[in-house]
Amino acid sequence: MSYFKDIAPIQFEGPDSDNEFAYRHYDPNEVVMGKRMEDHLRLAVAYWHSLAYEGGDPFGGRTFERPWYGDDMAAARAKADAAFDLFGILNVPFFCFHDADVRPEGGSFAESRRNLEEICDVFAGKMQQTGTRLLWGTANMFSHRRWMAGAATNPDPEIFAYAAATVKACMDVTHQLGGENYVLWGGREGYESLLNTDLTREAEQAGAFLSKVVEYKHKIGFKGAILIEPKPQEPAKHQYDFDVGTIYGFLKRFGLENEVKLNIEQGHAILAGHSFEHELALAGSLGLLGSIDMNRNDYQSGWDTDQFPNNVPEVALAYYEVLRAGGFETGGTNFDARVRRQSLDPEDLVLAHVGAIDICARGLKAAAAMLEDGGLEKMRAERYAGWDSDASQAMLKSESLDEIAARVEETNLNPQPRSGRQERVENWVSRFV
Amino acid sequence: MSYFKDIAPIQFEGPDSDNEFAYRHYDPNEVVMGKRMEDHLRLAVAYWHSLAYEGGDPFGGRTFERPWYGDDMAAARAKADAAFDLFGILNVPFFCFHDADVRPEGGSFAESRRNLEEICDVFAGKMQQTGTRLLWGTANMFSHRRWMAGAATNPDPEIFAYAAATVKACMDVTHQLGGENYVLWGGREGYESLLNTDLTREAEQAGAFLSKVVEYKHKIGFKGAILIEPKPQEPAKHQYDFDVGTIYGFLKRFGLENEVKLNIEQGHAILAGHSFEHELALAGSLGLLGSIDMNRNDYQSGWDTDQFPNNVPEVALAYYEVLRAGGFETGGTNFDARVRRQSLDPEDLVLAHVGAIDICARGLKAAAAMLEDGGLEKMRAERYAGWDSDASQAMLKSESLDEIAARVEETNLNPQPRSGRQERVENWVSRFV
Amino acid sequence: MSYFKDIAPIQFEGPDSDNEFAYRHYDPNEVVMGKRMEDHLRLAVAYWHSLAYEGGDPFGGRTFERPWYGDDMAAARAKADAAFDLFGILNVPFFCFHDADVRPEGGSFAESRRNLEEICDVFAGKMQQTGTRLLWGTANMFSHRRWMAGAATNPDPEIFAYAAATVKACMDVTHQLGGENYVLWGGREGYESLLNTDLTREAEQAGAFLSKVVEYKHKIGFKGAILIEPKPQEPAKHQYDFDVGTIYGFLKRFGLENEVKLNIEQGHAILAGHSFEHELALAGSLGLLGSIDMNRNDYQSGWDTDQFPNNVPEVALAYYEVLRAGGFETGGTNFDARVRRQSLDPEDLVLAHVGAIDICARGLKAAAAMLEDGGLEKMRAERYAGWDSDASQAMLKSESLDEIAARVEETNLNPQPRSGRQERVENWVSRFV
Amino acid sequence: MSYFKDIAPIQFEGPDSDNEFAYRHYDPNEVVMGKRMEDHLRLAVAYWHSLAYEGGDPFGGRTFERPWYGDDMAAARAKADAAFDLFGILNVPFFCFHDADVRPEGGSFAESRRNLEEICDVFAGKMQQTGTRLLWGTANMFSHRRWMAGAATNPDPEIFAYAAATVKACMDVTHQLGGENYVLWGGREGYESLLNTDLTREAEQAGAFLSKVVEYKHKIGFKGAILIEPKPQEPAKHQYDFDVGTIYGFLKRFGLENEVKLNIEQGHAILAGHSFEHELALAGSLGLLGSIDMNRNDYQSGWDTDQFPNNVPEVALAYYEVLRAGGFETGGTNFDARVRRQSLDPEDLVLAHVGAIDICARGLKAAAAMLEDGGLEKMRAERYAGWDSDASQAMLKSESLDEIAARVEETNLNPQPRSGRQERVENWVSRFV
Numbered sequence A, B, C, D: 001m002s003y004f005k006d007i008a009p010i011q012f013e014g015p016d017s018d019n020e021f022a023y024r025h026y027d028p029n030e031v032v033m034g035k036r037m038e039d040h041l042r043l044a045v046a047y048w049h050s051l052a053y054e055g056g057d058p059f060g061g062r063t064f065e066r067p068w069y070g071d072d073m074a075a076a077r078a079k080a081d082a083a084f085d086l087f088g089i090l091n092v093p094f095f096c097f098h099d100a101d102v103r104p105e106g107g108s109f110a111e112s113r114r115n116l117e118e119i120c121d122v123f124a125g126k127m128q129q130t131g132t133r134l135l136w137g138t139a140n141m142f143s144h145r146r147w148m149a150g151a152a153t154n155p156d157p158e159i160f161a162y163a164a165a166t167v168k169a170c171m172d173v174t175h176q177l178g179g180e181n182y183v184l185w186g187g188r189e190g191y192e193s194l195l196n197t198d199l200t201r202e203a204e205q206a207g208a209f210l211s212k213v214v215e216y217k218h219k220i221g222f223k224g225a226i227l228i229e230p231k232p233q234e235p236a237k238h239q240y241d242f243d244v245g246t247i248y249g250f251l252k253r254f255g256l257e258n259e260v261k262l263n264i265e266q267g268h269a270i271l272a273g274h275s276f277e278h279e280l281a282l283a284g285s286l287g288l289l290g291s292i293d294m295n296r297n298d299y300q301s302g303w304d305t306d307q308f309p310n311n312v313p314e315v316a317l318a319y320y321e322v323l324r325a326g327g328f329e330t331g332g333t334n335f336d337a338r339v340r341r342q343s344l345d346p347e348d349l350v351l352a353h354v355g356a357i358d359i360c361a362r363g364l365k366a367a368a369a370m371l372e373d374g375g376l377e378k379m380r381a382e383r384y385a386g387w388d389s390d391a392s393q394a395m396l397k398s399e400s401l402d403e404i405a406a407r408v409e410e411t412n413l414n415p416q417p418r419s420g421r422q423e424r425v426e427n428w429v430s431r432f433v
Helices: A037-041 A047-052 A073-090 A109-130 A157-176 A199-220 A244-253 A266-271 A276-285 A312-324 A346-373 A375-383 A390-398 A401-410 A422-430 B037-041 B047-052 B073-090 B109-130 B157-176 B199-220 B244-253 B266-271 B276-285 B312-324 B346-373 B375-383 B390-398 B401-410 B422-430 C037-041 C047-052 C073-090 C109-130 C157-176 C199-220 C244-253 C266-271 C276-286 C312-324 C346-373 C375-383 C390-398 C401-410 C422-430 D037-041 D047-052 D073-090 D109-130 D157-176 D199-220 D244-253 D266-271 D276-285 D312-324 D346-373 D375-383 D390-398 D401-410 D422-430
Strands: A043-046 A094-098 A133-138 A181-184 A225-228 A260-265 A289-294 A333-335 B043-046 B094-098 B133-138 B181-184 B225-228 B260-265 B289-294 B333-335 C043-046 C094-098 C133-138 C181-184 C225-228 C260-265 C289-294 C333-335 D043-046 D094-098 D133-138 D181-184 D225-228 D260-265 D289-294 D333-335
Touching: A037 A346, A043 A047, A043 A073, A043 A346, A047 A073, A047 A094, A073 A109, A073 A346, A109 A133, A109 A157, A109 B401, A133 A157, A157 A181, A157 A199, A157 B390, A157 B401, A181 A199, A181 A289, A199 A225, A199 A244, A199 B276, A199 B390, A199 B401, A225 A289, A244 A260, A244 A276, A244 B244, A260 A266, A260 A276, A266 A276, A266 A289, A276 A289, A276 A312, A276 B199, A289 A312, A312 A346, A312 A422, A312 C312, A333 A346, A346 A375, A346 C422, A375 A422, A390 B157, A390 B199, A401 B109, A401 B157, A401 B199, A422 C346, B037 B346, B043 B047, B043 B073, B043 B346, B047 B073, B047 B094, B073 B109, B073 B346, B109 B133, B109 B157, B133 B157, B157 B181, B157 B199, B181 B199, B181 B289, B199 B225, B199 B244, B225 B289, B244 B260, B244 B276, B260 B266, B260 B276, B266 B276, B266 B289, B276 B289, B276 B312, B289 B312, B312 B346, B312 B422, B312 D312, B333 B346, B346 B375, B346 D422, B375 B422, B422 D346, C037 C346, C043 C047, C043 C073, C043 C346, C047 C073, C047 C094, C073 C109, C073 C346, C109 C133, C109 C157, C109 D401, C133 C157, C157 C181, C157 C199, C157 D390, C157 D401, C181 C199, C181 C289, C199 C225, C199 C244, C199 D276, C199 D390, C199 D401, C225 C289, C244 C260, C244 C276, C244 D244, C260 C266, C260 C276, C266 C276, C266 C289, C276 C289, C276 C312, C276 D199, C289 C312, C312 C346, C312 C422, C333 C346, C346 C375, C375 C422, C390 D157, C390 D199, C401 D109, C401 D157, C401 D199, D037 D346, D043 D047, D043 D073, D043 D346, D047 D073, D047 D094, D073 D109, D073 D346, D109 D133, D109 D157, D133 D157, D157 D181, D157 D199, D181 D199, D181 D289, D199 D225, D199 D244, D225 D289, D244 D260, D244 D276, D260 D266, D260 D276, D266 D276, D266 D289, D276 D289, D276 D312, D289 D312, D312 D346, D312 D422, D333 D346, D346 D375, D375 D422
Parallel strands: A043 A094, A043 A333, A094 A133, A133 A181, A181 A225, A225 A260, A260 A289, A289 A333, B043 B094, B043 B333, B094 B133, B133 B181, B181 B225, B225 B260, B260 B289, B289 B333, C043 C094, C043 C333, C094 C133, C133 C181, C181 C225, C225 C260, C260 C289, C289 C333, D043 D094, D043 D333, D094 D133, D133 D181, D181 D225, D225 D260, D260 D289, D289 D333
Antiparallel strands: none
16 A cells, blocks of 8 residues: 555646546646646656655654655665555656665665665666656765765776776666656865865866766766756865756856756755855856756745745746746746645645646746746836947947047946836736745 | 044054054064965955945945045045055055946046046056055946946946946056956846846857956056856845956856956855855855955845954954965955944044954964965875875776776775864864954 | 825725725724724824925935925924824824924924924814824934933933933823824933943933823823834944833833833834833733824835835734733824925825835734634643643642743653744734735 | 874974974964963864764765764764864863764664763763863753754744754753853844744743853853854744844844853854854953854855854954953853865864864964053043033933934034044054954
8 A cells, every 4th residue: 555545646726626536737738838748847756865865854863654664675665566556646747866865875876776766666667657757866875975075076986986886886777767858066176175185186076976977877868868966065174066057057167068968956055145046147148048846945044944835926026037048948837845744644745836837837827928028128128228239239249448448538427327127027927826 | 634634554563452443463574485465465445445435334324424425526535645645555456346436427428538547647646645555446337227227238238338348448447557357246247026027148248248347458468357246146136246256157158267257246246145255165166266355244244234344253264265276366355344334433443443453463373374284285195195006096086987887896995084173173173362 | 385286185985996096995994893993003204204204214314205304483383284184184083293293393402392392282272173193202313413412311311301301291291182192212321332422320220201291191181102113223232221121121120111111112122132022912911002103114124114014913912912911002103204305296105105004004904803803812721721720720830940941850740842833823813914 | 093093182383393193383372461371272172073073074975984983872972072082182171972973873762862961971081081061051952853944933833842942952961061151053043034033922932041051050050151052044034143233133022131241253254244253243342251262254155154264363363352351251162164075184173173273372362461461451441431421411411302413513513534543553462463
């Protein structure tokens, strides 16, 4: 019998439903801007938070009592059963996982790899049966003690080697399962203390490692995207993949800016001192927007709270940037969110996703309405219209500082500021959210 | 008569002096690592904070009563007199200024330029007379209302033109005065609201502008460095020159990474979520370390407090990174710091610098002692020693992911973590600070 | 002719209107929980932000060009004309002011007082004519340089005296104008440096001062509430009225907890590390909730941004706490918010308020719907239901530690945690916002 | 054989020693302000961090490999052996513990209690033998899942009962071991979501619980102090014991301000937006300063990093406030600090303490020198000297607002601000640190 007992698959019942176990806004088949909502959002459940997380925090241990907790293959199979039950109840098209979420650590690298392959065979069968797909796979290179000082950026080359082998194994199963992306998040790729750290060496290691990952992707014919996930700190004091701007510089340095895209998370943007929409817009502008980790960070907490989203105005601005950048190609919306450690019941796990999915549906529809209306883009274009003239473009592209200066004096130029109309633009947005 | 009345030039009296108006640690002629301390630190007074700041804050206006406040050339000359009095009292070799600090705004661009040139003639005479030099010049493109929506990144091309003319004028006088660097800080190059902002256009404008600045530097034969100063926000909600990592990406994008270096400030590092030494070490590692703005940011305040430094252990770590990167070439130590608005008296202005200069001297000497001892670099080298072998370098440079993975399985590699010894390294540092 | 030219009074046109200059949600006469919306919200315009603010920030000066800027009584009268034009256009029932917002500083205390009285006579006439009322008056004891080290908590007793006289004058005019509250915000009641501060003396001064204010209130028969406004810092490094919890302790210490209530601001709550609803709920629980300063603080900025609110889910939670505490008595909703310094036009000033008022209307209606539905309170009551038994209350009120411990062992008590259902509660809230 | 193998007891060798395993500044017998340094600092090792912590963080599990890890009484005894070995090597006079640090959880409350008593008998023997004393005991009411929603403030009265029994048991053993204080830290006394929380009920529960603790203290004749430890958040989103100011209000509310004092931690002060010295000075001013948890919080991390202190200027300011408040009575300096999870070796554990102890010694000596010099207190007294006159005191104590106002006008009072001399005071401090 399922852990979720008699919870039936969640159906769309419309905004007036008062059934907790129904979607009020997410109708997979509703067409938004010419595409089914399911195909826009490309929702995914995160295996680690929803199946593997045990309810611990830095001051307390396991609070959940899931029957599949354990360190052997039988537990891993039971977990997979519950996972696909959950995917089915939620009717989401995708899931995501790390190796360590799905298989027990083996006594050797080879055993860990075989465990992973064995459980991925289980996944393959279930995916075949249910139609659920893999949005992305990834390697957990932060939990085991061997990673404590980094994976690719470890002071010890043996750890680098172990990391390389680990990523290869995870890329292999991701490829085999038809995964649409492969993600790298470097929670230990950074430092606890600058004093014992060699930034120059570690950057070179990181660049070489990522180059090998890209090379291997092409070698095996993996067609998905390679995605890096920015986060500024936590667990490390400083992490090298700090934010979108930093990663762009890293990719340029190693000539990888056309090979790698980004998986951007709300909570990580907040920790880096940015809004989510900023990071999305910047990635869009740089051609790096790949996928999103949808969650919410508590604004009063200084760590990564990974809560389910519940603020429609914020989510709408996020999807506005996604749609403006052309929408997802291989990417999607992964709920990198976990129920609070006091939310013990199976119902909590299901309903947290249900609420979040409805929030995403509302956000997407508002974003689409704003984009179809076009009001914001029109205001933006008008603000910069002066730059569209030939003279302005000529100045930008070919005039020198002294040529421009001469013209400023000759024409006694005295430009007057014009209103930025911020509140009017915000009011316009408020109509839609 | 001088504003500073009978305050005599500050002399070095050694650590046991209890004279408030003496250096206890800064002896310009003391030789540290083979160089005079004055030539290491290259100390500069900031004209804006020490002469132009009036004691205002967001909730209150002018508290200071300097006799040189005013908007005409006479006031500007009186201010210059006081400035050089202060430089003389402090016996610092350098100063720094923005155009708006030193001259009244004119009724036209040309008049503003002529005002600037006139006051710079005054400076030239005083510099000749006193030996004081110019560490860097810069343009204030943030205070006047015309800059409210940016300078180079303004939606209005006329403002871009005005900015170009302004920078040209400031570079000209900097060059004429023998300035050793030219600095760009873009307090308005960013946005208040992402909603009315076109990130793509603004980045292109910023890149084109900086390219013109570099081109003009070469045209006039300016031998100093062009420096960008990172700051993540304030006054703008988001500023494009967020931090060292972000600027590196920007420079790479526009092919300017060999033409431009950085002027790094403690307070701005803190606002970006970094330690000062992190930003310095990263810039050093990327070959971008140019100069520093020495100050201190209150750790409990979320804005740029620009206080004089007073924490030796922190300052020592900063200079350690400067020395490790080879020390200053054209750069130096500019006090981008202001007395608190309650510090009304001329004595406060002098003594704030005296205290800060002694802190810098202590920090530099501690940093030099650490570097000469070599203990830290030895520990760091040992930690990464595994990477020095040919096999490790071969793996890094030429092995593919699957080759490494095969080796991991063949050798049943099971690397064990080794202590990072952070507290031992910290204890070692504590011996010196 | 009005500064606002031909902007007609804003009318309610309903949610489908696409007229920028209309209310879509704020209908003053709509009855919500048995009361007109106008009487619930009790909206007020803040004189300082909307009339006196000039567009400056720490890095730039005046950007606005209001015809009433100036330092004489004529300018003050012109400002008053514009103010009441704005109140009329917005159709808000209240306004709020500091002395320094409305009158020029005089050459002596007496002249400043007479200026204030003179302009308040102007106000009285306009209030009579338009029906606009005064939500609260207050004294600006932070902008003038005399207050730089505090008002009541100044090291100089003469400043304390000047502060006492200032508050008396402001209370007198507030009383005369029928003001419904008198507010104290102590932006300089705190310190820049703990090193030169005597916390013990300053606390005693603050307590004595507030006691005198309360005494004077009774003396003149002022029936409104005395309100303190918490803020943790800015302009000072530390401010004594840090947050609700701190002020409660202060009031208890001086026996004033039944005489004084609080004016709570979103932005100040955020700076103190709290959510707005936390501070409101805590004040409600302690019987201290008086009035609110409605605005929004940028979550990525570490200073007080005083933006107009635009996030309905957040505003709804705030009004939920207001309604749960019984709604406003003398208090109301003051927009302690200013247009951004790039929003130069009269239309910006009007529309910023229009958008914010609609956000408040939506928030209030959502809050009322939640309260009328009762779902949240029901869930809350169920969670604590165990405490309603006589045995539980007996334990709470009269059992000793060892009695309880004996029972725990005797009954082999082993309590099991129950789900906190946080996400389910959040989903429930999302239905309404 | 000891876990610490051949590490000999740490001896004082003076500042010139280059022996890592020596004190350079901490000489227990050195007399400072008339008291042995050991008797000033009253140093304590924290059992939880130094013996029980396993090197985990939110993204990774155990990194340490201590031989005493385990869940039975044999492991607890092995841990106690290692603990007293460590105390002996460090030559510190005190230790501190939670119940959960020292004994395995039993199958019932009674069994847990018996386990605790059994291990405390072991402690008693070792204390007798070594002379090590107990600074304080406390109950861990945050790690086990039963506490997930609070202990005293739990929605379930059975948990309250279990908490009462737990504290009684911990107070009993603390009393029996001659502990000098009993500490309460409420990591779960707060909330994750305001939505499912009843602030009013929870405050009443907290007040009743603390009253019972105080009552029980008197009942058993425990002469030590009851201490509350402030922390604003983490693990909870909001914790009721937010900071010193908040706890003062709580104590006043329940009439406990003369019964309870505070245990103040640097890291918790930082998380609450305060400096450590602020919290200490405020507690001193309110008569609440009991004991300190000495550690350091990373200024760039938003969570509780619990690092060993290493910044002498900061530590000196902290001890300055301790000494100014009269020094410790029952309290002391507990290292609530843990080695980083990469610091695997026994040497790391020892040396982290050694370095921190030397930092404390330097801080204490600098603080004592400042206090003996008296310069700071003299400057402070001069700044407030105006308040010492009879007229000033009469105004403060008995004049009414209108009396003062009349005098202001009569005398045409126009007070002028005087310099706060902050930088001069900071320079003075820098001489000592």
